[in-house]
Amino acid sequence: MAKQLYNEPSPLETLVISKNFRKEGSETLDGYLANDGFKAFLKAKEMTPEAIIEEVKTSALRGRGGAGFPTGLKWSFVPRTSPKPKYIVVNADESEPGTCKDRLLMEYDPHQLIEGILIAGLAMDSHKGYIYIRGEYRFLIESMNRAIAEAYQRGYLGKNIAGTGFDFDLYTHSGAGAYECGEETALLDSLEGKRGVPRMKPPFPAVAGAWACPTLLNNVETFATIPAIIRDGGAAYAALGIPKAGGTRLLCISGHVNKPGVYEIPLGYNMMTAINELAGGMRGGKKLKAVVPGGSSCPILRADECDVAMDYDSIAKLGSMMGSGGMVVLDETTDMVKFALRIMRFYAHESCGWCIPCREGTTWLKKILQRFDDGGGRKDDVRVLGEVSKNMLGRTFCALGDAAAMPTISIVEKFSEDFDKRLAMQGSGLVTING
């Protein structure tokens, strides 16, 4: 029986980290070894740590978790000569609405991730790693554990890995269902067994992370990219993308398209091409209304803004972000009031409660939107939504408050006509409160 994939691959993709996805047995160690598996690790073992980091810098890889921080630079911040133990922590707390790429990497190609972690271990002089997996991904914890057990059994983890003399232990750790724990310092607190709330920075995790030791923390996709960079060289990887944003990334297309799914694209890929060709165009031939470019926390783009290259800087020029690659496509039938409410229900539910603006602000916004959607909207609400969001923006402890405020600001600014329409319908009998 042919392998069941979540979505059919597209010939338009540039396959680097997802190249094994469709291959039978790709989740097994044998399957991985048959496809250049652990070659990069053996190559890295012969390199100096500085050379590994230099290679990552050359690749122009930027963090795939959402913030897009240059990975090589982050790696260079970890004091590898520190007498303290150094830790590698993998952020697999993939919780951003719209994003569903890390699960495929762990499900289809777990050994690629393990190899990436080992190379990071070499570069950091670290011998212990943790994969912090979102609690809802229970099945992935199990499949990742299977892969780790297999790697231990075959000598690709543990003592004297593949005869190189390098030791590394890797563990999975389950999250407990908090979006906040995707924030790196909250993740570390949670990993240490504490309540998952963000830490004050500085010190940054590179200097004082897990158990106050130097810690390298990256997203699953970031680590999964490392073997390709070391194997084929940073320059070759960078050349796949555009300057300052090298290589490829997984784009999770969801929403009103014919073929939603996860596709690997080079950085700088055109957004309209992605919608119309990769994802098979708009569902039912409807008109495009808006696109969330990189997960629910990114400011929304109007249809007329969508003819844009998908890379960090081009999207930043539109006031939005590449985020974690969760692209949500919305057609003309979408009610932006409902959409804003759906997003805000998420953030109000997920706010950790640590700081006042996020804790109180998200719930306030949710309540206004809920009332508005229930038919109790007031003219003033759109203004208050914007003002409260701006009151939160940039004033919260971590980025969660911004993540809630930014899409709301963009929705009320760009789609105020949807709110006006709902106001006009009120009293017309078309909607009733709580109806």
Place this chain on the structure above:
Amino acid sequence: MVKVKINGQEFEAEKGTLLIEAARQNGIEIPAFCYSEGYSLQAACRMCLVEVEGTPKLQVGCTLPVDVNRDGSPMVVHTESDTVKAARKGTLELLLTNHPLDCPVCDKGGECELQDMVFKYGAGESRYTETKVHTPEKQWSPVVFFDAPRCILCYRCVRACNEGMGVGALGVGNRGVVAEIIPNKHDHLECDECGACIDICPVGALTSGAYRYQTRPWEMNHVGTVCTHCADGCKTTLGVRDGEIMRGNNRDRSGINDEFLCVKGRYGYDFVNHPDRLQSPMLKNASGGFDPISWSQALSTIAKKFSEVKARNGKFGIIGSNHTTNEENYFLQKFARQGLGTKNIDHHRTGDLATLFDALSGKTNALATTGDLYTAKSVLVVGTDLSQQHPLLAFQARANYRHHAAHIYTVTTGEVREDHQAIAKVRVQKGGELAGVESLADKLKAEADLVIVFGDAIQGDTLRKLIAFGDSLGIPVKYIALVDYSNSRGAFDMGLTPKDGGLSREQMLAAADLDVLWVVGANPLKSASLSSASAFVVVNEMFMTETAKRADIVLPSASAYEKNGTVTNVTGEVQKLKQAIKVMGTKTDLEIAGSIAKEMGLNLGIWLPDKMLEEIRSTVHGYNVAMPILSTGGAAPTQPLNGRVAALPGTISSAGDTLFTSGTLSRYSKTLNSVMEAPGALYAKEN
């Protein structure tokens, strides 16, 4: 020192000072809720956001260290710009979205930081029109109530409990808008019940079960006096309305205890109006019961008896108190020695001060103060459960560990709270304390300096050996001999001791030919009996104790909260008591002794507290304390004795009280008895 420019004015500040502190030092307020000096930083409330030139976003004033900019120019900060004001207004508006706006019926109204901040920085109106999150109020213990909707989640209580008290009974549960503070036992607290969480709460979320909804802050007079329970001498501020103590707290943080106050200091005042309180002199009748008599009748009967016994050279025994003031103690021993011509005077001695002073004679700077425990590089705790018996001293050592990484050592018979901070802990059998201390010699020699705090296990020869051990370390060593009660130290210093050949407490009780026993505020017959069947017994007491029951005449005395005077704490610091209330029918022990003297026709000086203090300052060694410190509510250190001290007869034994007990007094405190849920019993004794 670096320069920092705040609101156009240039100041100097230590590099690395938190901006909020640097501003405060220069009289500029940066408002904050979650920032609490001395505790870990939270940056959670976002009230302290300020504008710093060169940074695009508003900066958090409570976590931003003052430093020069990269180009060497001073940091330029604006705390009152329009952006900052708008941010504060916005934060307060957000805070109030789920906060009940019922200040007129809130227990905190009038002394609420949120109320003050909203008046000062808030908007007149809120844009919030949605429903508020509501959860019912909870009772966590007899004395701690929690009203979650009022809570602004500043986490001060969590830190005060965990970092300050070392208890860690409070945490945070749930998340987002329904996140709330939760107690350690799911729905109730098991803790010291110290109420530090209540004091530090900026709003009306945590309220005191002993005080809530009984009055308003502005209806009370606030009397700062010294707690009468243990020997640590914490300042407790009593809220008094219409002659009744409504509460004790430490919100003004004016004493040597800074933010600390334990359960006894906060709630242990309610014995004053216990129904069993004696309010009239009592004369024993023929059937062994008591009949009330008038003060004049009582005083003249006593004076007559005392004069008669004195005239025939009879045997007196006087047992003083370790709760009464220095003035009372001084007057009592003067009464005994000069008025009655007896040396038989003693009190319940709970620590071996005589041997300590004698062994230290010739040494200077060898007695530690309360403050030394916070600044010493290392602290050695011997034979005491410090957190239970001397909670302020324990708090000081804990703060020292937290702020200065001081090295704490424990030598005890079992687990104590100080173990959590201890760099080394030694478990010994009772009597093995000195050997335990000696086993730490090598580690202690490596310390820069040391304070040794010891309980009654170290006395007599053992104490001399301890001091010899201290001398052998080759580092500066200071000592604290622990004594039990609010003026144990003062009782010793004022001379309530059988020096120069007097009878000790035990000898008085054992003397079959004792003619008069006068017990002032003590209960020696709780665990002993009086041999002399014919002795005329006078007892000054608040309650009908075991000793009072044996009395021929009982005189109702005033408590420490009902008089003026001074007391000396365990580390020899003198502080003033301030009278908070008057209980009808009672007299202070000074007035009682003075009146008896007057009836007897003795001239012992004017028995007013201030006059006595003058006399003490000129006659008692080391008590020439600075009046400005004393008069303004400060703690004036005494100069320790520095010469040979003769050994005293009699035994020395700690009463072994815990956090929730305090000799006779705690028996009559309804609140203390209601919260005795987790007493530490390591050094508790049946007494």
